[in-house]
Amino acid sequence: MTLITVQGLGVTYGANAVLRNVGLTVEPGEIVTIVGPNGSGKTSLLKAIIGATRPTAGRVTLKPGLRIGYVPQKLHIDPTLPITVERFLRLTDRVSRADCASALEAAGVPDLLKRQMSMLSGGQFQRVLLARALIKAPDVLLLDEATQGLDQSGSAAFYRQIETVRQETGCAILMISHELHVVMSASDRVICLNGHVCCEGTPAVVASAPEYRALFGTGTGGALALYRHEHDHNHDHDHDHDHSHSHEAAE
Amino acid sequence: MLDDFMIRATLAGIGVALAAAPLGCFVVWRRMAYFGDATAHAAILGVALSLTFEVSIFAGALAVALMMALAVTLLSRRGHAMDTLLGALSHSALAFGLVAVSFLSGVRIDLMAYLFGDILAVSRGDLAVIWGGAALVVALIGWRWSALLTATLNEELAYASRINPKREQLILTLALAITVAVAIKVVGVLLIAAMLIIPAAAARNLARTPESMALIAAAIGAASAVVGLRSAFVFDTPAGPTIVCVAATVFALFSLLGSRGQRAR
Numbered sequence: 001m002t003l004i005t006v007q008g009l010g011v012t013y014g015a016n017a018v019l020r021n022v023g024l025t026v027e028p029g030e031i032v033t034i035v036g037p038n039g040s041g042k043t044s045l046l047k048a049i050i051g052a053t054r055p056t057a058g059r060v061t062l063k064p065g066l067r068i069g070y071v072p073q074k075l076h077i078d079p080t081l082p083i084t085v086e087r088f089l090r091l092t093d094r095v096s097r098a099d100c101a102s103a104l105e106a107a108g109v110p111d112l113l114k115r116q117m118s119m120l121s122g123g124q125f126q127r128v129l130l131a132r133a134l135i136k137a138p139d140v141l142l143l144d145e146a147t148q149g150l151d152q153s154g155s156a157a158f159y160r161q162i163e164t165v166r167q168e169t170g171c172a173i174l175m176i177s178h179e180l181h182v183v184m185s186a187s188d189r190v191i192c193l194n195g196h197v198c199c200e201g202t203p204a205v206v207a208s209a210p211e212y213r214a215l216f217g218t219g220t221g222g223a224l225a226l227y228r229h230e231h232d233h234n235h236d237h238d239h240d241h242d243h244s245h246s247h248e249a250a251e
Numbered sequence: 252m253l254d255d256f257m258i259r260a261t262l263a264g265i266g267v268a269l270a271a272a273p274l275g276c277f278v279v280w281r282r283m284a285y286f287g288d289a290t291a292h293a294a295i296l297g298v299a300l301s302l303t304f305e306v307s308i309f310a311g312a313l314a315v316a317l318m319m320a321l322a323v324t325l326l327s328r329r330g331h332a333m334d335t336l337l338g339a340l341s342h343s344a345l346a347f348g349l350v351a352v353s354f355l356s357g358v359r360i361d362l363m364a365y366l367f368g369d370i371l372a373v374s375r376g377d378l379a380v381i382w383g384g385a386a387l388v389v390a391l392i393g394w395r396w397s398a399l400l401t402a403t404l405n406e407e408l409a410y411a412s413r414i415n416p417k418r419e420q421l422i423l424t425l426a427l428a429i430t431v432a433v434a435i436k437v438v439g440v441l442l443i444a445a446m447l448i449i450p451a452a453a454a455r456n457l458a459r460t461p462e463s464m465a466l467i468a469a470a471i472g473a474a475s476a477v478v479g480l481r482s483a484f485v486f487d488t489p490a491g492p493t494i495v496c497v498a499a500t501v502f503a504l505f506s507l508l509g510s511r512g513q514r515a516r
Binding site: 047050051052068070072073075076077078080081082083084087091092116142144 | 279280281282397398400401403404405406407408410411412413414452455458459460461462463464
């Protein structure tokens with residue numbers, strides 16, 4: 001049964017129409033990625049799905065009893081608020097310590113249970129957010145630019161973790177990203193958004209679609225080429241030259 | 252036992268400290284220190300109005316503090332800069348309150364008692380109001396604790412967990428208004444914010460979880476009330492300000508200890 005159905009969705013802030021007539025579905029177990037330029041309404045779409053933004057048109061239908069694991073774009077914990085990783089994982093749900101430990105394990109950061117959230121590195125923090133989203137065995141994970149602030153190898157590793165999570169738990173994943181070259185390899189379906197759905201399909205189909213190229217440029221052959229380019233360098237090494245240049249150019 | 256004014260004063264101080272501690276933690280975490288100020292200053296206007304209309308001062312202060320808190324919340328959602336808004340509303344509420352009091356020619360009113368509190372004059376009835384209000388605030392915050400904490404950390408996270416952060420903000424606002432109304436007699440309008448913030452800020456240096464911070468803040472607040480009242484008695488100083496001075500000293504000490512502990516780690 002379809003987990004999330006969005007039909008004819010419109011979101012307007014004041015006189016500014018952010019989304020118009022957006023439709024999408026998320027089926028069990030699939031990874032759907034939403035790409036789009038800044039201001040294309042990606043975050044508004046996700047907010048409408050979790051109920052943080054009221055749609056001005058259309059509707060969002062969730063499967064009854066759908067368990068959502070949400071990983072926010074960034075989460076600022078005020079330094080005046082002391083909180084351990086364990087307490088953070090138990091924020092809204094009563095879960096056992098064993099569940100906390102196994103969620104951290106699944107997110108690739110075991111042994112952080114007793115640490116203060118404020119002492120974590122950016123990568124560890126994102127994985128703790130992922131662990132919190134995973135803790136109640138969600139049917140679908142929603143990720144809003146979850147790798148902001150991570151470097152390229154950090155975000156690539158994060159998305160590999162997402163794929164592992166899908167393999168192990170079978171949960172569906174709906175994510176937003178601007179890091180097309182990293183994300184596309186992991187996606188079953190890509191939705192290109194710019195106020196409305198420009199094009200949609202497998203990564204290869206979207207990358208060669210004219211609408212997508214109009215948004216993200218064709219100079220370097222689109223994101224798929226970028227992805228391949230990135231793939232050539234997909235070993236962990238330290239170097240100081242910048243091979244994200246073509247990605248920058250494409251944006 | 253309640254016949255002794257010192258015992259009544261001590262119990263009143265402890266009651267306010269217990270309500271202020273968990274609430275103060277949220278005030279600190281959400282960076283709304285001046286929100287407490289604004290609500291408290293508005294309470295002076297409430298005092299003047301309740302004397303005019305001859306209703307209970309507690310009710311008047313509560314009503315105006317609540318209206319102030321709601322006004323700030325609504326205006327801030329319309330995009331006014333928070334610090335400007337609070338600066339404007341907080342001080343104008345105080346000014347309007349002071350002017351309104353001056354119109355009360357028929358009644359003699361000791362304004363100092365409301366600005367700085369008069370904890371030594373706490374009656375049995377006041378004590379009942381203070382402890383009743385404190386119990387209500389602690390129950391309210393305790394009931395909504397996880398939801399408030401989630402909404403404080405991140406609004407979207409709250410929505411995704413089926414929590415409405417706007418409702419939680421309203422609950423916090425309500426609790427703040429009750430605390431201000433209850434605490435007017437004890438520390439007065441000008442020092443209420445101090446009782447909210449200083450114990451919570453001092454507790455931050457020792458706490459590892461939000462819950463322990465609230466408990467430590469309650470202990471610091473209650474101890475400050477007891478030690479402060481005793482010192483005020485011994486040194487013949489004004490009681491409300493002395494309580495705040497003790498809390499401030501604890502804050503300074505813990506901050507030094509905390510920063511030293513951080514370096515050792």
